Amino acid sequence: MSVASLLAAADTVPAPDVEWSALSPFLVVVVGACLLLPIAGLLPRRTRVAWSALFTIAVALGAIGASAWVWHDLSRVGPTERTTVAGAYAVDKFSLFLIVVICVGVILATLLTEGYLRREDLPGAEAYLLYLASASGAIIMVTAADLIVLFIGLEVLSIAAYVLAGLHRRRLRSGEAALKYFVLGGFSSAFFLYGVALIYGATGTTNLVGIAEYLATHRLLDEGLLLAGIGLLIVGFAFKVGGVPFHVWTPDVYQGSPSPVVAFMASVVKAAAFAGMLRVVVVALSTHRLDWQPILYAIAVLSMIVGAVLAVVQSDVKRMLAYSSINHAGFMLAAVSTGADEGIAAVLFYLAAYTVLIGGTFGIVTLFGRRGDGHHDIDDYRGLARREPFLALALTIFLLAQAGTPLTAGFLAKFYVIQAVVDAGSWWLGLVAMLAATISAFLYLRIVLTMYAGVTDADVEVAEPTAEPVRRIHVPLGAKVAIAAALVLTIAIGVVPDPLTHASRTARPELVAPGD
Amino acid sequence: MTLLAAANGISLPGTDDPINVSQTVGFALLAALMIWAAIRVVTTRNVVHAAVWLVVVLAGAAAQFILLAAEFVGVTQVMVYIGAVIVLILFGVMLTQAKLGNDPNLSRRNWYGGAVVAVVLFGLLAFATIDTFEDAKLPEDRRMALPAAEVGDGEVPRTESNTGAVSDAVFGAYLLPLEVLGVLLTAALVGAIAVARKD
Amino acid sequence: MLLSQFLLLSAILFSIGVYGVIVRRNGVAVLMAIELILNSVNINLVAFGAMHGNLSGQVFALFIIAVAAAEVGVGLAIILSIYRNRRSVALDELDLMKG
Numbered sequence: 109m110s111v112a113s114l115l116a117a118a119d120t121v122p123a124p125d126v127e128w129s130a131l132s133p134f135l136v137v138v139v140g141a142c143l144l145l146p147i148a149g150l151l152p153r154r155t156r157v158a159w160s161a162l163f164t165i166a167v168a169l170g171a172i173g174a175s176a177w178v179w180h181d182l183s184r185v186g187p188t189e190r191t192t193v194a195g196a197y198a199v200d201k202f203s204l205f206l207i208v209v210i211c212v213g214v215i216l217a218t219l220l221t222e223g224y225l226r227r228e229d230l231p232g233a234e235a236y237l238l239y240l241a242s243a244s245g246a247i248i249m250v251t252a253a254d255l256i257v258l259f260i261g262l263e264v265l266s267i268a269a270y271v272l273a274g275l276h277r278r279r280l281r282s283g284e285a286a287l288k289y290f291v292l293g294g295f296s297s298a299f300f301l302y303g304v305a306l307i308y309g310a311t312g313t314t315n316l317v318g319i320a321e322y323l324a325t326h327r328l329l330d331e332g333l334l335l336a337g338i339g340l341l342i343v344g345f346a347f348k349v350g351g352v353p354f355h356v357w358t359p360d361v362y363q364g365s366p367s368p369v370v371a372f373m374a375s376v377v378k379a380a381a382f383a384g385m386l387r388v389v390v391v392a393l394s395t396h397r398l399d400w401q402p403i404l405y406a407i408a409v410l411s412m413i414v415g416a417v418l419a420v421v422q423s424d425v426k427r428m429l430a431y432s433s434i435n436h437a438g439f440m441l442a443a444v445s446t447g448a449d450e451g452i453a454a455v456l457f458y459l460a461a462y463t464v465l466i467g468g469t470f471g472i473v474t475l476f477g478r479r480g481d482g483h484h485d486i487d488d489y490r491g492l493a494r495r496e497p498f499l500a501l502a503l504t505i506f507l508l509a510q511a512g513t514p515l516t517a518g519f520l521a522k523f524y525v526i527q528a529v530v531d532a533g534s535w536w537l538g539l540v541a542m543l544a545a546t547i548s549a550f551l552y553l554r555i556v557l558t559m560y561a562g563v564t565d566a567d568v569e570v571a572e573p574t575a576e577p578v579r580r581i582h583v584p585l586g587a588k589v590a591i592a593a594a595l596v597l598t599i600a601i602g603v604v605p606d607p608l609t610h611a612s613r614t615a616r617p618e619l620v621a622p623g624d
Numbered sequence: 625m626t627l628l629a630a631a632n633g634i635s636l637p638g639t640d641d642p643i644n645v646s647q648t649v650g651f652a653l654l655a656a657l658m659i660w661a662a663i664r665v666v667t668t669r670n671v672v673h674a675a676v677w678l679v680v681v682l683a684g685a686a687a688q689f690i691l692l693a694a695e696f697v698g699v700t701q702v703m704v705y706i707g708a709v710i711v712l713i714l715f716g717v718m719l720t721q722a723k724l725g726n727d728p729n730l731s732r733r734n735w736y737g738g739a740v741v742a743v744v745l746f747g748l749l750a751f752a753t754i755d756t757f758e759d760a761k762l763p764e765d766r767r768m769a770l771p772a773a774e775v776g777d778g779e780v781p782r783t784e785s786n787t788g789a790v791s792d793a794v795f796g797a798y799l800l801p802l803e804v805l806g807v808l809l810t811a812a813l814v815g816a817i818a819v820a821r822k823d
Numbered sequence: 824m825l826l827s828q829f830l831l832l833s834a835i836l837f838s839i840g841v842y843g844v845i846v847r848r849n850g851v852a853v854l855m856a857i858e859l860i861l862n863s864v865n866i867n868l869v870a871f872g873a874m875h876g877n878l879s880g881q882v883f884a885l886f887i888i889a890v891a892a893a894e895v896g897v898g899l900a901i902i903l904s905i906y907r908n909r910r911s912v913a914l915d916e917l918d919l920m921k922g
Contacts, residue, residue, distance in 0.1 A: 194797040234818040241811035264808045271815030283905040298860040309871040332755035666843030694869045716899040720906040731846045738845035742838040749834035760826045793878045812893035816900035
């Protein structure tokens with residue numbers, strides 16, 4: 109075959125229409141990730157970490173700007189949705205909202221990582237590249253309109269996250285966390301995939317619009333395959349968000365991973381997994397609500413109770429926060445299980461508030477960990493309020509917000525979930541949620557009281573012989589900015605929630621058919 | 625050949641549909657080999673043997689793909705899995721294993737729990753499969769149908785080969801996932817180096 | 824050929840893989856069991872693709888092969904770095920952290 113005939117043949121390949129403007133947030137992140145390594149390679153070793161962090165933040169801000177632009181475009185043009193590349197990618201306000209949440213998570217984690225890398229004397233740029241790569245996977249997940257695309261987004265997100273968990277190469281626990289996360293994550297991905305395969309088999313398509321249309325127009329007589337597929341899919345999602353009984357990896361991974369990375373995992377990974385769950389299970393499989401609702405209901409109840417109870421009995425602060433994140437996941441799952449619009453809005457609000465809270469909380473936990481990232485036992489927090497009054501006060505605010513204290517972001521997040529659940533008629537679930545919130549409040553109070561408790565004489569005597577002067581904690585600039593921003597946002601969302609509430613209510617996931 | 629031709633005239637019990645005996649026999653032999661090899665992968669006490677048994681499963685899967693007229697997937701399976709993944713795994717074994725012989729600690733002592741989970745899962749999946757596709761037959765002509773828009777009356781137009789159709793799909797409708805796959809490979813490359821390199 | 828025969832083969836391989844992930848103690852051996860599961864998914868997808876006469880199944884299988892290769896690469900890198908630190912890749916010896 110001659111070159112000319114090959115070229116002629118190339119013209120016959122049906123090239124898909126690409127709407128570049130709608131793809132822009134994703135493109136900004138991917139191009140930024142690709143540029144990061146060459147740029148970092150040119151920088152002198154001493155300033156590499158700081159400049160790479162600045163560059164990463166600029167990329168994330170660029171992606172937020174691009175999303176705001178597309179959001180504005182969508183509001184002005186009229187249609188609330190659009191699609192690019194043959195129905196693989198659905199840009200709607202739902203995805204844009206979550207892209208902003210993801211980018212905020214990336215910015216907070218990057219600010220915290222900068223000081224962490226310098227404190228622990230770890231080499232620079234690849235952590236930021238992995239944040240950006242993982243975020244691009246998350247963006248693909250929140251916009252995917254096809255199960256194939258969703259799965260590949262999930263894998264990009266997860267593979268980068270496995271490596272991030274093992275970022276602290278010299279610390280044994282970090283590697284251990286990476287291996288546990290990898291094995292259980294790979295296992296859960298395989299379950300998810302088997303579920304996708306069964307749904308493809310039952311409906312003949314992997315496109316979410318196609319699946320919804322098929323299920324709406326065909327009454328399946330023998331649904332066994334579809335139901336098995338839905339079940340496996342939910343197991344895969346539940347693993348990723350850390351819902352009980354698929355939560356076993358969460359405490360170990362949160363405890364072992366570098367603290368800034370935990371902030372990233374708890375915000376970005378969770379947001380992406382919930383987005384996938386909402387779009388696939390709640391929207392595309394809405395015809396089978398009676399089948400998936402009980403499963404989600406059960407996982408939600410178990411997560412809320414088990415997360416709260418086990419959190420209270422831990423002695424390591426990072427493990428406590430891991431169980432509390434399971435508890436938070438339970439709240440969001442409860443809202444998902446309603447399958448109603450208010451539930452979706454509640455999940456979005458919760459994710460946004462939670463991203464800010466967790467960024468601030470783990471920012472301070474990172475600092476309290478000191479060099480080596482090892483001082484996370486609850487006893488290490490005793491008397492911190494006297495030595496570090498500002499940090500202790502900030503952590504108190506973040507923890508009280510997580511407990512759901514009024515005038516903070518956490519209160520409305522929990523309130524909207526309970527409201528949505530009760531509106532959907534599940535009084536019991538609402539009661540369980542309130543009970544779980546009360547139990548988990550003990551946990552947050554326990555940490556706060558420990559910080560404000562005085563150091564007893566016995567402690568001083570034990571501490572004296574080592575003669576190790578307790579140095580004040582050095583707070584790097586990045587961490588200062590991150591904690592201050594998280595504090596301002598926590599209070600601001602609590603006092604003036606209307607913009608976020610409004611945005612979360614307009615951001616409903618749509619099913620976008622190709623060619624619309 | 626006449627024997628095969630005669631055998632191909634056999635019908636499915638209770639129906640008039642002819643079954644393709646040579647394909648079915650081929651499937652059965654491959655499937656038996658694959659299941660045996662898969663069991664050895666998870667039960668053998670020697671990691672290197674497990675890797676070699678895994679090769680058998682992977683090669684069997686490639687043969688099944690070709691039986692299903694997915695020749696491109698089959699060839700990719702051989703090249704990527706047997707050519708690269710297994711080599712990687714063997715490297716991993718050799719870099720982390722002091723002794724290459726039998727290792728009695730390769731599996732946990734109490735395997736009953738795992739066996740129960742596996743059997744229950746298989747029961748559920750088998751029930752779901754048989755419930756939904758009792759005796760659904762695969763079409764004899766396994767070339768892909770062209771998009772519905774081009775279907776005239778009567779005969780469904782078919783692609784010439786599935787490989788060409790796959791390439792059209794990958795660079796057409798599935799262009800975005802393909803690009804994201806590029807991001808995935810970049811992230812995996814950087815990540816693997818970041819984790820495994822020495823300071 | 825029947826569709827069910829491929830699906831049942833796939834279900835058997837899937838169950839064997841799950842068994843392997845649960846009972847294996849060695850990181851590399853668990854990785855091999857995960858590969859078994861991914862292969863069973865591929866058999867499913869290609870068989871469904873032949874059944875429905877559309878290409879999604881084959882394309883998806885191709886993508887999964889690529890993803891699996893990337894996953895193995897990263898997984899072995901993690902296993903290698905752990906081995907360097909502690910000279911063992913046994914999963915249940917990783918007991919620094921306890922619940």
